Amino acid sequence: MDETQALDALGALSQETRLRIVRLLVTAGPDGMAAGAIGEAMGATSSRLSFHLTHLEHAGLVQSRRDGRSIRYSAVYDALSGLIAFLMRDCCQGHPEVCTPAVAALSACACPSPEPAA
Amino acid sequence: MDETQALDALGALSQETRLRIVRLLVTAGPDGMAAGAIGEAMGATSSRLSFHLTHLEHAGLVQSRRDGRSIRYSAVYDALSGLIAFLMRDCCQGHPEVCTPAVAALSACACPSPEPAA
DNA sequence: TTAATATGTCAAGACACGTTGAGATGTAAG
DNA sequence: CTTACATCTCAACGTGTCTTGACATATTAA
Numbered sequence: 686m687d688e689t690q691a692l693d694a695l696g697a698l699s700q701e702t703r704l705r706i707v708r709l710l711v712t713a714g715p716d717g718m719a720a721g722a723i724g725e726a727m728g729a730t731s732s733r734l735s736f737h738l739t740h741l742e743h744a745g746l747v748q749s750r751r752d753g754r755s756i757r758y759s760a761v762y763d764a765l766s767g768l769i770a771f772l773m774r775d776c777c778q779g780h781p782e783v784c785t786p787a788v789a790a791l792s793a794c795a796c797p798s799p800e801p802a803a
Numbered sequence: 804m805d806e807t808q809a810l811d812a813l814g815a816l817s818q819e820t821r822l823r824i825v826r827l828l829v830t831a832g833p834d835g836m837a838a839g840a841i842g843e844a845m846g847a848t849s850s851r852l853s854f855h856l857t858h859l860e861h862a863g864l865v866q867s868r869r870d871g872r873s874i875r876y877s878a879v880y881d882a883l884s885g886l887i888a889f890l891m892r893d894c895c896q897g898h899p900e901v902c903t904p905a906v907a908a909l910s911a912c913a914c915p916s917p918e919p920a921a
Numbered sequence: 922t923t924a925a926t927a928t929g930t931c932a933a934g935a936c937a938c939g940t941t942g943a944g945a946t947g948t949a950a951g
Numbered sequence: 952c953t954t955a956c957a958t959c960t961c962a963a964c965g966t967g968t969c970t971t972g973a974c975a976t977a978t979t980a981a
Contacts, residue, residue, distance in 0.1 A: 692819060699813035700939080704806070708893050720958060733940060735959055740938095754948045754957050769890050772883070775826050818969085838928060851970060853929055858968095872927050872978040923981085930975065938967070945960070951953085 686767035690745065694768045697744035702727055703737050707746055710760040717759025719752065804885035808863065812886045815862035820845055821855045825864055828878040835877025837870070 686694075698704050709726055710717055718726075724734040738758055741747040745764045749756050804812075816822050827844055828835055836844075842852040856876055859865040863882045867874050 688819075688822070692817060692822060695813050695817035695822070699810060699817045701806075701810060702939090704810060704813070711893065721956095724958095730941075731958060732942075732960080736939070739959085751948090756958065765890070769887060772887050772890075775829060820969090839926095842928095848971075849928060850930080850972080854969075857929085869978090874928065924979105925981100926977100926979075928975100928977080931973090932971105934969105934971085936967105936969080939965090941962105941964085943961090946958085948955100948957080950955080 686764075686771045691768060691771045693744040694746060694764060697741050697746055698768075700737070700740075702729060702733075703741055706737060706741060706758075707760060707765070710747055710758060711762075711765070713759070715759055717747075717757045719755035719757050721755060723758060804882075804889045809886060809889045811862040812864060812882060815859050815864055816886075818855070818858075820847065820851075821859055824855060824859060824876075825878060825883075828865055828876060829880075829883070831877070833877060835865075835875045837873035837875050839873060841876060 698707065705727060706723060709723065720731075720734060720738065723738070724731060727734060729737070738747065738749070742749060742758075746761055747758050748761050749758050751757075816825060823845060824841060827841060838849075838852060838856065841856070842849060845852060847855070856865065856867070860867060860876075864879055865876050866879050867876050869875075
């Protein structure tokens, strides 16, 4: 991920509705959710939802596919991990005190670390 | 870091000049840099630079202190690692495939991981 | 004090963003 | 074909963001 892509992703995530959509879709898994279900969860009108989903898709954070008369949206994991890696790469430039606490936060997640301590 | 703080931080970083300022200050270390030096590096006028530095300070990403007739700005490491941790926490909700690659990217940094492999 | 340096403040303008409501398009069922 | 459903597109409006230029404030030196 280069600077331009990172700026797009950061801009897309810096809006409340969009950040919540991404979080919802991450937890929804690879199958994603239909636009209608997302809109219901967000309490957003169809045009407002479409605006934000289009924005997220342009930023590469979500992808869509038609499923019957619905359109299902799902999170693009590579983009999310790419953004996190971009921030870490920058912040780690000789200053491990930035990213080391972030890695420690991983322990609080259900994620398997490369070298699990416990 | 809660959602509101994360939105502020993401919004602050989603602007080219501000993202570059943060990257510059992270590499500059704890002593930071004088506003004039930052402005020179950015090619920004004093008012434009002040606008962005104030924005970053309000978002909690940088801090300032007077040093003679200069004002030195430095990165707030806790805020940066907090943001990274926030993104990881959200993205890891049952989907380790998001944050595991990001952790792997750490190996490319000069950062000591909690359990260094090599 | 006076002058020079370093930075911040303010108002104005151009532009981008987010929301709304109406309508258009595509898809499936009767 | 007609109807209902699901979603997108478009224009319009208010609001926020970024830049610029002129000016104000704080600090140091002569």
